[in-house]
Amino acid sequence: MEETQIFDEKAMQGLDLLFHHYWILRADQPEWYHLIREREKVLRRYINEKFGLRMIVHQHFIKLEKIPVEPEVWMGIRVFQEPIDYGIFCCALSFIEGKAVDEQFLLSELCQDIQTDYPGEFPLDWTLYTHRRALIRAVKVLMDFQLIRTIDGDIGRFDHNEDQEVLYEATIYSRYFMRTYPDDFSSFQNWEELVREDWKLNQEDERRKRVYRKLFFSPGLERKDLQDPDFLYIRNFRNRLAEDIEKHSDYKLHVYKNTAFLSIAAPRQYHQVFPNTKASTDIVLQVSKFIHTQPDRFKANENGEILMTEGEFEQVIDELRQAKATGWSKYFRENSTSGVRSEILAAMKEWMMVEVEEETSLIRFKSLLGVLTGEYPVDFVKGEAEQ
CATH class of the missing domain: 1.10.10 (Arc Repressor Mutant, subunit A)
Structure with missing residues (x-):
């Protein structure tokens, strides 16, 4: 068998590069470009079979057109x-x-x-x-x-x-920045029609492709209800999915009752992982621990969600501030309770850990929030108490 037919370490690295960069420019990243070209055939086959996505190989660049199942708030241009x-x-x-x-x-x-x-x-x-x-x-x-x-x-x-x-x-x-469409772009009335057009090209094994895209493109996948078809697919084919993902990437699949996600043991510099170096994610971990330690006070519904009003969440923040604020960054220590609430909710929205209902402002904490918790080390707490 030819070397280019084997999904080896180089192919795994190429797949990771394609997923984490808008495109690979030959002039700027010649090593990455040639690595992907060397494994082009096996990468193209795997990406098409599992994700139903288009990989474009040009003499000046390589680009994977990453089309999500559903657009999320964090998927825009951040600036x-x-x-x-x-x-x-x-x-x-x-x-x-x-x-x-x-x-x-x-x-x-x-x-x-x-x-x-x-x-x-x-x-x-x-x-x-x-x-x-x-x-x-x-x-x-x-x-x-x-x-x-x-x-x-x-x-x-x-x-x-x-x-x-x-x-x-x-x-x-x-x-080459914009995608090409089979129909005149002006014939589409909204983004939903663009998404439907994409799935017309992926009718074969659509469920599998939806699940792979959700797992690789999003922080996590939440079970919407008992009959959620995407989540049922993950539960039914869990072992096969886990084996395939670990064979073709450095990620591991985790499946819980209401959520599923991928993790990586040694993230690369260009990866976006949780928790990151932002002070807001420290507090998110503390919120998770705070909720975990009070199951009688915070009860989950059938989908594993915990509901709070804005006032109830601000009460949580006030209690956390009293117990943990010595370790918070100056920005959060000096911010108002409502200001901290807004910042933390924004961070959790980006990681798909929370939804806020626009009409009622009711906060829905998702199961993904509870997967990781955080606490200051004992020596840190003792040191602060002695000062």
């Missing part, structure tokens, strides 16, 4: 703050896709084109500071993805001066 950021970004993509490779253009040309095409309810006005800031965020993302490069000038100065000029150049990657 974007408002819908206007995405609108400007998409208009800018349309502009640069019309440029030839290495063709140069001015910021003023880009601004004028975006202003003309912008589909928002209110027109863009570059004399407004908030609109200029949104443009700066969008342009910086274009640069981060290397869709454009700066030839002369500084976009940061546009912050205070709408007449600031910058010279840019379109790159070879600019016309």
Whole structure:
């Protein structure tokens, strides 16, 4: 059997790189690029069979089109703050896709084109500071993805001066950023239609592909009800799934009554893992431990969820603050209870540990929150008490 037919350590590394990077640029990561090219055949087969995803191999880059089963709040471009950021970004993509490779253009040309095409309810006005800031965020993302490069000038100065000029150049990657669709993009009315279109191409073994995507693309998978088909698939084929995942990656499958997720023993630098170095995840672990130690006070429903009002959760935070605040970062020690609540809820939302009902503000703590707990070491607690 040829070496390229074997799913070996190189193939495992290639799969991991594809999952954790938007694309692999040959000019920037030549070793990664050639590693994936060497294992292209076996990677393409496995990705298609288990995930139903498309891998694009180009002479300048390799890209795995990662389409989630359901879009989540944490899946957007992290530096974007408002819908206007995405609108400007998409208009800018349309502009640069019309440029030839290495063709140069001015910021003023880009601004004028975006202003003309912008589909928002209110027109863009570059004399407004908030609109200029949104443009700066969008342009910086274009640069981060290397869709454009700066030839002369500084976009940061546009912050205070709408007449600031910058010279840019379109790159070879600019016309490959967006996905290609079998139908005219304008024929889709909403994102749900885009998702349905993707699954039309994956009707064979759709359940398996849904489960693999959920496990690899999300922090965890929650059981929605007793007849949740995706979770039933995991329960029924648990051993087979675990064996396959461990054979083709460094991850291990964990299955509990109401949740399932993947873990890794030795995460790489580019991995996003929980807990991370942010102070908010320390408090999330303490919240989990606090709930665990009081089962009579916090009772789970049939789906393993614990429900609280905002006031009840703030009471939890106040009690935690009294017991643990000496170990909290200065930012959280000095923040208000409502401020800490907002920060911690935002962190838990990103890790799919909580849902907040918009109408009632009722907080649903998911089973995934209870998988890990955290506590300060005894010597740390004693040291604080002696001071």
